[in-house]
Amino acid sequence: MKSPCEVFASRIIPVIRGEIARELVARGYKKKEVAQLLGITVAAVSQYVHGKRGVGGTEALKERIKRIADEIEEGKITEEELSLKLCELCTLVKREQDAEQV
Numbered sequence: 001m002k003s004p005c006e007v008f009a010s011r012i013i014p015v016i017r018g019e020i021a022r023e024l025v026a027r028g029y030k031k032k033e034v035a036q037l038l039g040i041t042v043a044a045v046s047q048y049v050h051g052k053r054g055v056g057g058t059e060a061l062k063e064r065i066k067r068i069a070d071e072i073e074e075g076k077i078t079e080e081e082l083s084l085k086l087c088e089l090c091t092l093v094k095r096e097q098d099a100e101q102v
Helices: 006-024 031-038 044-048 059-073 079-101
Strands: none
Touching: 006 031, 006 044, 006 059, 006 079, 031 044, 031 079, 059 079
């Protein structure tokens, strides 16, 4: 049995990765570089970029992703820190959705 967090994360993490992939490719990163950074395949990055998976982020999420992309470009974030940021984003999105349901 999966916990509610696991179920939610399985839906939102692809959206977050998709937004990051699209943002970095739009900034000139190669798909291979993005794949290495996110720990996914080049094919997955391609699917994210072409909107075949990981779509549906809110404008607020996209703004947060842009700030993370800025940190990546400035060399201020490591792969390990990026992993923690994904966790934080997932938690924030969950809280926002919970607040909307109240």
